[in-house]
Amino acid sequence: MTSSSAGLTAPFAIVRFRPDGSAVESEPRLGLVAGERVREIGPDELGAGDLNAFLAEAPESWGRLRRIAEQADGTWHPLADVTLTAPVTPRQVLQTGANYRTHVIDLVAAGRAKNDPRPIEELREWAAEMMDRRAREGTPYFFIGLPAAVVGDDVDLVLPGYSDQHDWELELAVVIGKAAYRVDRDHALEHVAGYTIVNDITTRDLVFREDMKEIGTDWYRGKNAPGFLPTGPFLVPAEFVANPGELHLELKLNGDTMQDATTSDLLFDLPALIAGASQNMPLLPGDLLLTGSPAGNGIVHGRMLRDGDVMVGAIEGLGAQTVRAVAEAGSR
Incomplete structure (x- = not known):
């Protein structure tokens, strides 16, 4: 390539x-x-x-x-x-969940619609009110990714044969500069070295534990297969990204646009994310902080990744990555 x-x-x-x-x-x-x-x-x-x-x-x-x-x-x-x-070799990967307003409204409404008699628009209004309250009163939701899952788009994305529910999630990723530990919002961006692109691949049917629902989410199994964090190809210095809160993101699947949004739809902006993530563990130089994925994932489109799919994920000013999905050997 x-x-x-x-x-x-x-x-x-x-x-x-x-x-x-x-x-x-x-x-x-x-x-x-x-x-x-x-x-x-x-x-x-x-x-x-x-x-x-x-x-x-x-x-x-x-x-x-x-x-x-x-x-x-x-x-x-x-x-x-x-x-x-991949342009970086992070020691830590921090990921942000449920951080695009429209994306979360879509997911909540779709999930509730199966067992809730309310009309879909009423469900969306309810979800919107919940998200707006969270933005006012809540804090960001973080979980940990494995640095070993970080790869470039020079290798194919192998879809594990244990599921047919692998999904895409295009994300803006912050690359940490000087170490950040318990920083506040006003100084958070001083710890950003630059930005890159990440496609946070997710196996949807493994995110929630069916055998013990009280445990909740299982991000280890749902997100951390080999190659599930295609990253890059460029690490762009922060000084060349004038307004990371207004960047356009677009993911195309086989030429069809699936995700099309801007970072202005973030519930918690970058200063809030960096400050929040740094409170209990130092963020180290070169670490990745993923900021969440916008609406348009496969679970909403009713179309998951298949053998031979090609994803092109682009973020304004940061270039584009092209990821080809292939079925795991023996599962075709």
Whole structure:
């Protein structure tokens, strides 16, 4: 798979890549993208031992790469000659549940409609009032993802054969810069190094435990299969995302638009999420904080992922990722 910066508006971004022809198992190289060109960067260019140490110094550290991005020398190669993978190596992945107003209204109304005699519009009004009250009085809902599930769109999404209810969830992801521990809303964005794209794949029929409903949700089984967090391909510096609260998100499945929203529909904005997530455990440089997924998931469309599906997830200014779904061997 060759690479392109289509949809990337920043003058430069960080990537991890493999030269075309190299094995998927080979260690990716850290790179700098500017337009349709890429060059490898290491500790000398970063001014730090690795990417996470570099991000710990953001935003000041971005200036080192800005100077390199403006150079025109023989160290650059065509972006089309490489394959991009996930741009980050987080130690922690924090995920936000039920954080898009319209999305939650859709899910609540659809779930209640099976056993509730009220008309669907009345159910939606009830759900809307509940969401508005939560936004005024509540706090964000977080759960933990596994860093091992983070991959690039250079590998196929294998749909585990134990279910046929695998769903998509396009999300804006915050990449943490300097460590954040018990920060407040007013200072939360100071801890953002940049942003990237994540498709948070979910196995819907495993989210709620049927054998012991009192336990509630089971996010480990519902979300953490291999490759269930396609990420990237670009890590865009925060300074190039002027208003992360007004970004357009769109996910297409086989060319048909399924999710089409903006981050203005978030119940809890980014400062609230960062501040809330940092209260009981420090957020570390390079960590991912997923901000939730908007309306338009497969469970609402009545259409889950199948063998051969192609998803293209794009977020304004951050580029796009293309993920191909394949059935697990032996389950086709």
